[in-house]
Amino acid sequence: MCALPKNYRKNLNILPKKYGPEQREQLLDNIMDNGTYLPKGVSLEDLDSAFIDFVKKDLEIVIDGEKIPVIFLTLQRWVEFTKTWEFTGKHKDIKIPFITIVRKPDTQPGTNQQSLWNTATRLTYTYYKVPTFDGVRKGVDVYKIPQPTAIDMLYEVRIFCNKMVDLNKMQFKINQIFRSRQFYINPNGHPMPIVLDTSGDESPINDFENRRFYVQLFEMRLMGYILDSDEFEVIPAKNRALLIYEVERNVRKPMVKIKSDKDTSLISYNLIFKPLSDTTFTTIAEFDIKFVEIIGLININSLIITVNSNIVTTPFVVTSGDEITFTISKPAQLESRFTLNGKLL
Amino acid sequence: MSNIIPINRLNKFFSQNDFDIEVQLGREYIEGDINMRVILYQIDRETSMVDDLYGESGKHDIRYKVPVELSVIVTLSEPDNKVYNEGSGSLRYLQDGQLRFGVYDSQLKELGADITYGDYIGYVVSEREIRYFSVVNDGSKNYDNAHTIFGYKGAFRTIICAPVDNDEFSSI
Numbered sequence: 001m002c003a004l005p006k007n008y009r010k011n012l013n014i015l016p017k018k019y020g021p022e023q024r025e026q027l028l029d030n031i032m033d034n035g036t037y038l039p040k041g042v043s044l045e046d047l048d049s050a051f052i053d054f055v056k057k058d059l060e061i062v063i064d065g066e067k068i069p070v071i072f073l074t075l076q077r078w079v080e081f082t083k084t085w086e087f088t089g090k091h092k093d094i095k096i097p098f099i100t101i102v103r104k105p106d107t108q109p110g111t112n113q114q115s116l117w118n119t120a121t122r123l124t125y126t127y128y129k130v131p132t133f134d135g136v137r138k139g140v141d142v143y144k145i146p147q148p149t150a151i152d153m154l155y156e157v158r159i160f161c162n163k164m165v166d167l168n169k170m171q172f173k174i175n176q177i178f179r180s181r182q183f184y185i186n187p188n189g190h191p192m193p194i195v196l197d198t199s200g201d202e203s204p205i206n207d208f209e210n211r212r213f214y215v216q217l218f219e220m221r222l223m224g225y226i227l228d229s230d231e232f233e234v235i236p237a238k239n240r241a242l243l244i245y246e247v248e249r250n251v252r253k254p255m256v257k258i259k260s261d262k263d264t265s266l267i268s269y270n271l272i273f274k275p276l277s278d279t280t281f282t283t284i285a286e287f288d289i290k291f292v293e294i295i296g297l298i299n300i301n302s303l304i305i306t307v308n309s310n311i312v313t314t315p316f317v318v319t320s321g322d323e324i325t326f327t328i329s330k331p332a333q334l335e336s337r338f339t340l341n342g343k344l345l
Numbered sequence: 346m347s348n349i350i351p352i353n354r355l356n357k358f359f360s361q362n363d364f365d366i367e368v369q370l371g372r373e374y375i376e377g378d379i380n381m382r383v384i385l386y387q388i389d390r391e392t393s394m395v396d397d398l399y400g401e402s403g404k405h406d407i408r409y410k411v412p413v414e415l416s417v418i419v420t421l422s423e424p425d426n427k428v429y430n431e432g433s434g435s436l437r438y439l440q441d442g443q444l445r446f447g448v449y450d451s452q453l454k455e456l457g458a459d460i461t462y463g464d465y466i467g468y469v470v471s472e473r474e475i476r477y478f479s480v481v482n483d484g485s486k487n488y489d490n491a492h493t494i495f496g497y498k499g500a501f502r503t504i505i506c507a508p509v510d511n512d513e514f515s516s517i
Contacts, residue, residue, distance in 0.1 A: 049398050072399070076513070077463035077479050079400040085390070091485045092461060 031189040037128045037143050040188035041229030047153055048072070048103060050187035051222055054194065055101055055157060058177060061169050063097055068159070068166075072101045096213055097161035099170075103153060110150020112193065112223035122146050124233050132236070140237040148225035157218045158202070167214050174199070174218055185222070192224040252277035254326075260344065269340040271326055275333050282325045285318040291342035299336040301329040317345070355497055367494045371501070372449050376416040383446060384467035384475070385413045385458060386516060404514050409465070412516065413458045417446035417504075419468065441508035444468060444478045449501045450487070461485070465514045466506050477514050478506035 018026050031039040052072050061068045069087050071094075073080070084094045124144035132139045159170045174196065177183045182193035202215040252274045260267040267289055271281060292315045294303070304311060304327045307318050318324060330336040352361075375381070387410040394406035422442025429436040444466060453459060466478045484492070484502035494500050 045398055052398075074399045074401055076401055077481065079395055079402065080463065083400055092483075 027191055030186065030191075033189055035189075037130050038145065038229070038232050038234075039127070039190065039227065041232075042148070042188050042190055042225065042227045044107065044153075044226065046187040047192075047222060047224050047226070050185045050192075051103075051153070051155055051194070051220075052101060054183075054185045055099065058183070059099070059157070059170070059173050061097075061099070061159070061166065061173070063161075063166050063169075068097050068099055068161075070099045070101065072103075097159065097166055100156075100158045100160070102156045102158075104156070106154075108152040108154065110152055110223065110225060111221075112150055112152075112225070119147060122231060124231065129237070142235050142237050144233040144235065145227065146231045148227040150223075150225045153222040153224060154197070155220045155222065157220060159214070159216050159218075161214050164214070167216055170216065182223075187224065190225070190227070192222060194220050194222050197221050254278060254281040256281065256283055265344040267342050267344055269342075271338055271340070273328060273330060273336040275335055279330060280325065280327045282323060285320055285322045285324055288317070288319045288345040289342045290315060290317045290345055291340050293341045294338055295341060296337065296339040298338065299330055299334045300338055301331075303328050303338065305340075314340075352498060355495060359495055359497055364494055364497050364500070368449060368451050368500055372416075372452060375418060375449070376452075379418070381417060381419045381446075382414050382469075383417055383419065383444075384469075384516070385415055385460060386410075386465040386467065386514070387413070387458060387461075388464055404512060407514060409516075410458075412467075413456050415446075415448050415452065415456075415458075417448045420445040421468065441476055441478070444506040444508075445503060446506075447501050447503050450499065453502075460502070460504055465509070465516075466504070467516055475516070477509050477511070477516070479509045479514070481505050481507045 017023075052070065056070045059070075069084075071083050073083075085092075087094050087098060089095060124146050126142055127145045128143040130141045130143065132141050159167065161167055161170075178196040182195050184191045184193055186192070197219040198217075199219070200217045202217050203213065204210060205212050205214070254274070254277050255272045257270040257272070258267065259270065267287070269283075269291075273279065273281075294314055297303070305316075306312065306325045306327075307316060307322050309323075309325075328336060389408040389410050392408040393402060394408075395402045421444050424442050425440045427438055427440050428434055429438065446466075448460070460480055460483045462480055462483050464480045464483070466480060467475045468478065470476050482503075482505040484504050487493070487499035487502045490496055492499050492501055492503065
């Protein structure tokens with residue numbers, strides 16, 4: 001049957017597939033599919049179950065119109081019969097062909113993404129943030145999960161058959177599936193790769209004096225991880241006080257308004273320090289002046305006046321060309337001002 | 346209904362009647378004279394509870410049919426001195442040896458019993474203790490020379506059993 005030329009396929013899947021970021025989003029959605037905002041935990045049983053499904057579905061072999069049985073083997077003797085009774089004869093011997101799966105009892109440290117030093121404690125990390133509203137205040141619940149523990153599971157898949165044609169079917173599927181090294185299965189929605197470690201032949205075909213049949217061994221490594229759902233956490237996000245500082249890039253310069261009266265020889269320096277302005281102002285005296293009083297102090301905590309770097313107090317005299325410096329301290333957000341009155345000499 | 350094929354081999358000096366007499370003599374010796382017995386616990390594979398994934402079961406999940414006492418010829422091997430930690434030689438334990446027994450087909454037929462791979466066998470070793478074994482070879486193909494009478498037909502079976510832990514099976 002298999003030697004006949006192949007016909008055209010009539011059941012091509014024409015539905016579009018997702019690629020790139022969309023595919024990654026879909027993978028994340030799959031993890032939570034039909035569940036809560038948390039992913040499902042992954043146990044060793046989940047890994048075994050997913051692997052068995054992989055062999056049953058993706059490595060399905062049909063011979064003479066019947067699917068080859070897939071048998072997962074463990075230790076208990078009588079239980080073996082509960083798995084094979086459908087395929088046994090009068091003496092309860094299972095009939096060839098069939099596929100067996102044996103999981104090596106030991107699980108190895110994971111080689112996928114985690115094999116070196118790692119976080120020493122079982123910290124949980126934010127997985128998802130869910131907005132909440134308690135009627136008054138909007139908040140967020142943080143769903144946290146620990147880092148999964150990577151493990152490798154080793155499986156021995158064997159096909160037992162009597163014909164090379166049947167063996168070819170298995171080998172064809174295996175080669176197709178692992179052509180890009182890995183094949184992904186999804187235990188509880190978590191994508192995990194399986195790689196083909198080795199394949200070998202255990203057929204007793206050289207023994208002319210005994211029963212002969214083909215036995216092909218495929219050793220596969222499930223590079224998975226386990227995730228304990230008991231370690232999942234849902235905690236409310238912290239309420240935070242928001243402190244804002246505004247910083248003015250352009251510092252304002254203080255202003256001085258000079259008023260003089262020739263008739264009375266009175267002169268006044270009106271100094272204005274705007275909010276967030278510089279607190280020091282220097283000017284050059286244009287006349288000989290005797291300053292006698294300071295009035296109209298508004299929002300000024302302290303005031304220091306220097307003439308040519310010498311601190312002075314009223315009354316004081318400046319001559320033309322002297323450098324007068326005013327240094328104040330003030331609330332930054334408020335406007336400050338004062339007036340210095342004097343008489344032209 | 347399958348066809349019945351007459352067995353005509355040895356028919357000049359051996360027949361079904363001769364076969365039956367030989368079996369009766371043998372059974373008289375086993376059941377009447379030496380009277381060694383084992384208890385057969387046939388697993389009820391339909392009602393026993395097994396794990397969906399691995400097909401394993403605890404000792405309280407196993408259901409078995411009504412126990413049957415069989416008259417047999419028993420060979421119980423010497424216990425083996427073993428350790429759990431191979432290589433480090435620690436955690437010693439004494440493992441029961443293999444239990445082998447021969448049983449006549451006709452006896453099983455009379456009792457409506459059969460012995461299959463994985464069934465449990467109890468052997469009373471003292472007034473207060475039963476040791477349990479699991480059938481590893483049910484000898485159902487008993488048409489080899491050793492198990493026939495003069496090569497006429499299979500008459501008895503040799504059953505080989507391995508010891509089991511009490512957490513796997515216990516009848517009490």
